Amino acid sequence: xxxxxxxxxxxxxxxxxxxxxxxxxxxxxxxxxxxxxxxxxxxxxxxxxxxxxxxxxxxxx
Ligand SMILES: [Zn+2]
Numbered sequence: 001x002x003x004x005x006x007x008x009x010x011x012x013x014x015x016x017x018x019x020x021x022x023x024x025x026x027x028x029x030x031x032x033x034x035x036x037x038x039x040x041x042x043x044x045x046x047x048x049x050x051x052x053x054x055x056x057x058x059x060x061x
Contacts, residue, residue: 001055001056001057002053002054002055002056003053003054003056004051004052004053004054005051005052005053005054006049006050006051006052007048007049007050007051007052008049009047009048009049010047010048010049011045011046011047011048012045012046012047012048013044013045013046014037014039014040014043014044014045014046016037016038016039016040017037017039017040017044019044019045020037020044021036021037021040021041021042021043021044022034022035022036022037022042023035023036023037023038
């Protein structure tokens with residue numbers, strides 16, 4: 001028997017940029033630059049949703 005559990009979308013802090021919306025990089029010359037975080041597109045927050053599927057089978061010793 002398969003059971004599906006859906007987690008509704010919720011707002012969470014973007015873990016890729018830690019909520020700043022920017023990713024910092026250093027190039028080979030040591031120059032630091034920033035670019036927009038691709039995961040939250042610069043907002044610092046993301047919507048997270050999930051669908052989990054459980055496969056449940058009888059256990060008979
Ligand atoms: Zn981000």
